[in-house]
Amino acid sequence: MKDKATIKKAGYKITGPRQLVLDFLKSGEHYTAKEIYEGLEKTLGLTTVYRTLEILTELGIVETIALTDGSLRYEYVLGKKHHHHLVCTGCGDICELDGCAIKDLEEKVAKQTAYVISGHALELYGLCPRCQKK
Amino acid sequence: MKDKATIKKAGYKITGPRQLVLDFLKSGEHYTAKEIYEGLEKTLGLTTVYRTLEILTELGIVETIALTDGSLRYEYVLGKKHHHHLVCTGCGDICELDGCAIKDLEEKVAKQTAYVISGHALELYGLCPRCQKK
DNA sequence: ACTGTAAGTGAAAAATATTTTCATTTAGCA
DNA sequence: TGCTAAATGAAAATATTTTTCACTTACAGT
Incomplete structure (x- = not known):
């Protein structure tokens, strides 16, 4: 609520x-x-x-x-929890991937570029097991 | 060419x-x-x-x-070289970020999910130094 | 509970973005 | 140089998102 x-x-x-x-x-x-x-x-x-x-x-x-x-x-x-997505380029299915490997990167980039980082988007693309067979 | x-x-x-x-x-x-x-x-x-x-x-x-x-x-x-992008949510400016921290993640996800990973997209969002002042 | 009013809504129109159609043009091979 | 399949562009069709505006509604203050 x-x-x-x-x-x-x-x-x-x-x-x-x-x-x-x-x-x-x-x-x-x-x-x-x-x-x-x-x-x-x-x-x-x-x-x-x-x-x-x-x-x-x-x-x-x-x-x-x-x-x-x-x-x-x-x-x-x-x-x-913050997470990323795995998208099947065959059928469009979207899985959620737990965890985030990007936090460290955000800090590093913030220091290097003087940007104030507000977030990020990470999507992996691939073929799901079912679409691999087609 | x-x-x-x-x-x-x-x-x-x-x-x-x-x-x-x-x-x-x-x-x-x-x-x-x-x-x-x-x-x-x-x-x-x-x-x-x-x-x-x-x-x-x-x-x-x-x-x-x-x-x-x-x-x-x-x-x-x-x-x-494969790279990612840093996008300013204020002015839309796009920087290229060298290097890629995702290769390991791709392999891990491939094992976990049985997807064949073909690629990924990672964009960081934030405010560039100029837009921070506005 | 009742009422006033600013915020929210939906239909239609407008604006924007992308794809399809089809007659004409062109790249590049024979 | 000519042939042909591929490529092009204008227009139409389709898809997506935003704006407009008259009507409705949530909810604050009585």
């Missing part, structure tokens, strides 16, 4: 559509905006899906996964 | 538009399809830019960088 408290604290209202999107993302995996819209059977507008995802991302409740095919997917991350 | 040999060997023709796109990418950094189209002052069709990028990516001459704002950028990589 920490998600709703976060939304309120930021001055946003808890509305029906927002709860729908939250619940949908919470129960699932890594969805595109359209998948969320269709998964909810158009009980809300696609516009609202986009707007809600924008807010949830801004608040850190949801994270964006940008794939090299140009698609964007959204994942509910509250209560999850 | 290895790029043209690669294109030929794959059965594609060396055309004017393809050379324009290659030269544009080779002399520069990380461009979107539209930036390439406009950088070349519309001496070729945008359609052709997309088609050319698709081929160049397929042949490994160019790589795609997917950013979390949903944009795709293309980078000429022949002769470059």
